[in-house]
Amino acid sequence: MEAPILTWTLQQEIPVPEDVVSLLTQGEQAVASFRTFRDSATFTTKRLIVRDAQGITGKKVEIYSLPYGAINMWSSENAGTLDWNSEIELWTRAGHIKVKLAKGADVRRIDSLIAWAVLNSH
Numbered sequence: 001m002e003a004p005i006l007t008w009t010l011q012q013e014i015p016v017p018e019d020v021v022s023l024l025t026q027g028e029q030a031v032a033s034f035r036t037f038r039d040s041a042t043f044t045t046k047r048l049i050v051r052d053a054q055g056i057t058g059k060k061v062e063i064y065s066l067p068y069g070a071i072n073m074w075s076s077e078n079a080g081t082l083d084w085n086s087e088i089e090l091w092t093r094a095g096h097i098k099v100k101l102a103k104g105a106d107v108r109r110i111d112s113l114i115a116w117a118v119l120n121s122h
């Protein structure tokens with residue numbers, strides 16, 4: 001299997017960050033946000049927005065926007081006895097994306113959000 005084009009790690013669920021609200025289009029609503037290593041990932045009614053602060057100060061920010069319609073397939077894997085991390089993998093028109101879930105993130109909640117988003121976007 002080819003290496004993922006992107007890898008994100010989601011941690012615990014957080015309130016929707018204020019600066020994400022300014023990225024929303026008319027009629028789009030934020031549904032849930034999760035803390036990432038340096039920033040946040042937000043599920044909206046139309047897409048997944050991942051903010052990635054970069055550099056030493058974190059003032060440079062790269063924003064990824066993944067429309068749900070671009071997701072062709074996904075898988076979820078819960079943590080096992082010896083493996084503490086859960087994972088979600090997304091196969092998209094852009095390529096393969098791996099989403100690692102830290103101990104505080106609920107894999108079934110995120111799987112449910114992706115199912116709701118993808119199955120209602122078509």
